Amino acid sequence: MNDEMIQSFVRIVGKENIKYSKAQLLAYSYDATANFQSKPDLVISPKNTEEIVEIVKLCSKEHIPIISRGSGTNLAAGTVPTQGGVVLLFNRMNEMIELDEENLTITVQPGMITLDLSTYVEANGLFYPPDPSSMKISTIGGNVSENSGGLRGLKYGVTKDYVRALTVVLPNGSVLKTGGKLAKDVAGYDLTSLLVGSEGTLGIITEITLKLIPLPVYKKTGIAYFNSLEDAARTVSSIIANKIIPVTLEFMDRGTIGAVEDFMNIGLPRDAEAMLLMEQDGDVELVQKDIQKMIEIAVAEGATSTSIAASPEEADVLKTGRRVALSALARKRPTTILEDATVPRSEIAKMVRAIQEIAIKHDVQISTFGHAGDGNLHPTCLTDVRNKEEMIRVEHALAEIFEVAIQLGGTITGEHGVGEMKAPYLEWKLGESGINLMKQIKQSIDPLNIMNPGKIFAKETKTRLVIHNG
Amino acid sequence: MVSELQQRMQDSFREHVDEEYIMDCMRCGFCLPACPTYLATNQDETHSPRGRIALMKAMRDGDVVWDGSVADAFDMCLGCRACEPACPAGVQYGALIEETRVAIQHAKPQGMKEKVMRKTAFDGLFADQNKMATTIKLVQFYQKSGLQTVTRKIGFLNLFPPFMKEMEGVLPAIEKKKERVSSLKPKTTKVAFFTGCLMDTLFQETNRKTIKLLEWLGAEVIIPREQQCCGALHGHSGELEKGLRNAKINVDAFDSNEFDYIVNNAGGCGAFLSEYEKHLQENSKYAEKANQFSQKLIDISSLFIKLGMNARLKEMRSEDVAIVTYQDSCHLRNVNKIFLEPRSLLMDAPGFEYKELIDAGSCCGSAGIYNLLQPEMARRILI
Ligand SMILES: Cc1cc2nc3c(=O)[nH]c(=O)nc-3n(C[C@H](O)[C@H](O)[C@H](O)COP(=O)(O)OP(=O)(O)OC[C@H]3O[C@@H](n4cnc5c(N)ncnc54)[C@H](O)[C@@H]3O)c2cc1C
Ligand code: SF4
Ligand code: SF4
Numbered sequence: 001m002n003d004e005m006i007q008s009f010v011r012i013v014g015k016e017n018i019k020y021s022k023a024q025l026l027a028y029s030y031d032a033t034a035n036f037q038s039k040p041d042l043v044i045s046p047k048n049t050e051e052i053v054e055i056v057k058l059c060s061k062e063h064i065p066i067i068s069r070g071s072g073t074n075l076a077a078g079t080v081p082t083q084g085g086v087v088l089l090f091n092r093m094n095e096m097i098e099l100d101e102e103n104l105t106i107t108v109q110p111g112m113i114t115l116d117l118s119t120y121v122e123a124n125g126l127f128y129p130p131d132p133s134s135m136k137i138s139t140i141g142g143n144v145s146e147n148s149g150g151l152r153g154l155k156y157g158v159t160k161d162y163v164r165a166l167t168v169v170l171p172n173g174s175v176l177k178t179g180g181k182l183a184k185d186v187a188g189y190d191l192t193s194l195l196v197g198s199e200g201t202l203g204i205i206t207e208i209t210l211k212l213i214p215l216p217v218y219k220k221t222g223i224a225y226f227n228s229l230e231d232a233a234r235t236v237s238s239i240i241a242n243k244i245i246p247v248t249l250e251f252m253d254r255g256t257i258g259a260v261e262d263f264m265n266i267g268l269p270r271d272a273e274a275m276l277l278m279e280q281d282g283d284v285e286l287v288q289k290d291i292q293k294m295i296e297i298a299v300a301e302g303a304t305s306t307s308i309a310a311s312p313e314e315a316d317v318l319k320t321g322r323r324v325a326l327s328a329l330a331r332k333r334p335t336t337i338l339e340d341a342t343v344p345r346s347e348i349a350k351m352v353r354a355i356q357e358i359a360i361k362h363d364v365q366i367s368t369f370g371h372a373g374d375g376n377l378h379p380t381c382l383t384d385v386r387n388k389e390e391m392i393r394v395e396h397a398l399a400e401i402f403e404v405a406i407q408l409g410g411t412i413t414g415e416h417g418v419g420e421m422k423a424p425y426l427e428w429k430l431g432e433s434g435i436n437l438m439k440q441i442k443q444s445i446d447p448l449n450i451m452n453p454g455k456i457f458a459k460e461t462k463t464r465l466v467i468h469n470g
Numbered sequence: 471m472v473s474e475l476q477q478r479m480q481d482s483f484r485e486h487v488d489e490e491y492i493m494d495c496m497r498c499g500f501c502l503p504a505c506p507t508y509l510a511t512n513q514d515e516t517h518s519p520r521g522r523i524a525l526m527k528a529m530r531d532g533d534v535v536w537d538g539s540v541a542d543a544f545d546m547c548l549g550c551r552a553c554e555p556a557c558p559a560g561v562q563y564g565a566l567i568e569e570t571r572v573a574i575q576h577a578k579p580q581g582m583k584e585k586v587m588r589k590t591a592f593d594g595l596f597a598d599q600n601k602m603a604t605t606i607k608l609v610q611f612y613q614k615s616g617l618q619t620v621t622r623k624i625g626f627l628n629l630f631p632p633f634m635k636e637m638e639g640v641l642p643a644i645e646k647k648k649e650r651v652s653s654l655k656p657k658t659t660k661v662a663f664f665t666g667c668l669m670d671t672l673f674q675e676t677n678r679k680t681i682k683l684l685e686w687l688g689a690e691v692i693i694p695r696e697q698q699c700c701g702a703l704h705g706h707s708g709e710l711e712k713g714l715r716n717a718k719i720n721v722d723a724f725d726s727n728e729f730d731y732i733v734n735n736a737g738g739c740g741a742f743l744s745e746y747e748k749h750l751q752e753n754s755k756y757a758e759k760a761n762q763f764s765q766k767l768i769d770i771s772s773l774f775i776k777l778g779m780n781a782r783l784k785e786m787r788s789e790d791v792a793i794v795t796y797q798d799s800c801h802l803r804n805v806n807k808i809f810l811e812p813r814s815l816l817m818d819a820p821g822f823e824y825k826e827l828i829d830a831g832s833c834c835g836s837a838g839i840y841n842l843l844q845p846e847m848a849r850r851i852l853i
Binding site: 034324334384 | 490493494496497498499500502503512513514515516518521524525528533534535537538539540542543557558559560
């Protein structure tokens, strides 16, 4: 980018809020996605919506791509500036704006760290349930833009279920305010929903109002181990069929259990085929009853051993075990590719089984963990990007996993988003008419394609695989 | 065209920085909130562990051109290794930054070497506008960047003798040893000073100031000549025998009725020194002497207090210009149970408002007395 152009941005935000040294451009060339990297031309930290309007107007005039970036923890290459351009940071827009205890909402700037928000509202006796494993570092802006889920999704839903209102700078520089502190609002199309999960491709979110709920008074965590995937999967179905909706119903397969145990040394049995972590929250009595019942169901379905955490600390250890699953697996091989194929709850055992078979077929290492309660699995491929031949096998294996997920009535991504990484597979899920409608929406809002170009929409769709199961 | 320096740097990174270690990083970002330089630069990814590892890789792969900004990113790293426990993927960051420094030092034009090692992170941090918040953090880093790091460094270096040489090559020139400091006025308290091997080399400035402060408080300071490294490093790496050899030498070196206290100013050493008695109790020749040694042993904060420092500090009134906090040295707090002493000194020190740090004891930032000895530094940060 030439000096003159840089100066124009400096005039908007001041030179201390612009980064373009060689080291800085490199440091914003990646996110948590393996095998994607590309440098931006400039990195800008605006202070408020007004500055962003100016930036967008300038970028629109000059056709410069804008890549909004929270903490860069997304797993779909959503913040990699593959077409150059300016990276927008929200490190100066990370304040809480208002906690409204009457309407039970909180309004924040997008750069606020998820955990900070969660801690803050809990200190006020309120609760913001979405808790992606990355919450310690992810931003709310990133969560909203990816519609992130978390361990509590089964009972409490995901980010979109909490977004009440947004302030967004559109590609033409106009400021849109959607929604409000309202429990009900049917005035027009639901633009808030359109923007949630839009991955920075439709506009820049500058203010977010979230719904809060009262903080549950009590919670309890239990755990069960199984000798077969099917037993674990049946337990999940049976729990739900018994009309219990736990906060958390998490699953880890054998490979993941071993990796976590290597890392944390908390006494997980390495020979178990599957583990289910269950948590319930609410009134003391109900929680006790539910957790007891869930354990009984697990035993009835063939759990080899079960236990209930005696103290919150013990529960934390178990939950941490699940939270670090991905990273613990990452220790095994140089490169970790995390997928999040999602299927209807009833199909979990089939899906996990299929993943294991696909891994063997392509001779790649895949371990699976995930949110069993909502069918959101994380098949995690452990590999080495430097090995070109292996990477081809990995790609085939992942494509097959997507295909099987779709055949089982599922999707290619449950919570991580499409980004650039999964863009070539999106049409498999949406079909031609789905993609076309989305393209029309994108075209009408961002005709110059300056908002995070190359994300969600692929130049080319991968050819669909033909898989014969069984 | 690739410049000659660029080529040299790239080759050097390839030679010295372990690719497998780099590949361990999955760029998840979990280390970011743990990194003091990332926080103090208002979340500049360049000054984060993830950013630095990416830069190491880019240097190896030739994806970034070596210039001042790249050098800065590495220089700014405090080597505190707070990123390591935060990293679920087990990235050995400490080893990586060591290797990086070796790589740079090898490829850098002569004369620049010393600068690389000595340049402090603060140069870059001053730029931050949010000075008050930064000050708290900075004082904390300063401690973190102190002894603990070096101890680890040395532990690491012990495993790789050639590295050790490299590192030593760039250590600041050692001032001529001051063997005995006597004062003209008659002194009431006589203090034998335990210099510590690292404190004596890397932190000579700290030792000098410690002695100055003791003298200012009216003590006479003696530095027994025969003393050795305390032996903790050996002791902690499973070579207790060797550690005890040092213990005996030290017990002999300090075996004198001449002084009232044996003082040390490094938490890690202090903990081991205080255990001489325990380790030597079975030894008929040394049990008694070691007992004497331990009786006289005192940490620097406690001694300052005994010498009336609080009152002297209170006399020196000045407006609060900075907020300081204190992060415990794990050994000092956990082994020697020194908690209130350093805090009380900081509270009484003029020009500072003391604020307790949340989790001050959770991560071991060593060299706890550092901020007290470096008031100029603390002040400079504010300017
Ligand atoms: C170890 C690990 C565990 C994870 N666990 C989970 C999990 O349990 N559940 C889950 O759902 N995800 C998980 N993720 C994925 C990731 O953390 C989430 O997608 C998270 O929401 C990203 O937040 P971020 O602040 O890092 O956003 P970034 O990665 O910086 O950005 C994500 C997307 O949001 C866009 N964006 C960011 N801010 C704005 C804004 N203000 N306006 C417009 N667009 C914006 C970006 O352009 C990008 O497309 C995990 C990731 C890792 C590395
Ligand atoms: S936490 Fe570890 S794996 Fe994750 S980015 Fe930091 S160094 Fe890399
Ligand atoms: S050693 Fe300390 S300063 Fe360096 S990257 Fe790690 S946490 Fe940051």
